[in-house]
Amino acid sequence: MVKGKRTVRASEIGTFIYCQRAWWYQRQGFEPINRGELAAGSEFHSAHAGRTRSVILMRIIAVVLILTVLVFLALTLGANPI
Numbered sequence: 375m376v377k378g379k380r381t382v383r384a385s386e387i388g389t390f391i392y393c394q395r396a397w398w399y400q401r402q403g404f405e406p407i408n409r410g411e412l413a414a415g416s417e418f419h420s421a422h423a424g425r426t427r428s429v430i431l432m433r434i435i436a437v438v439l440i441l442t443v444l445v446f447l448a449l450t451l452g453a454n455p456i
Contacts, residue, residue, distance in 0.1 A: 390397040399406075406412060 386397065386400070389400060
């Protein structure tokens with residue numbers, strides 16, 4: 375790595391795009407005064423991500439169950455035609 379150069383993170387670009395002054399304060403090492411709100415937002419997003427993973431898992435389980443029932447019906451009706 376070249377001396378004097380540093381890696382720019384995606385979150386830093388997001389901060390800059392949202393508010394250049396916030397980005398500058400962050401670069402200067404200033405701490406935000408709304409730490410409670412930031413922590414609550416992070417907690418909310420973590421909980422939301424967990425719920426999203428649960429919904430995705432339930433959807434996969436539902437598809438597998440539906441396919442299992444369809445295969446079972448196909449085999450049952452194929453063995454005993456009406």
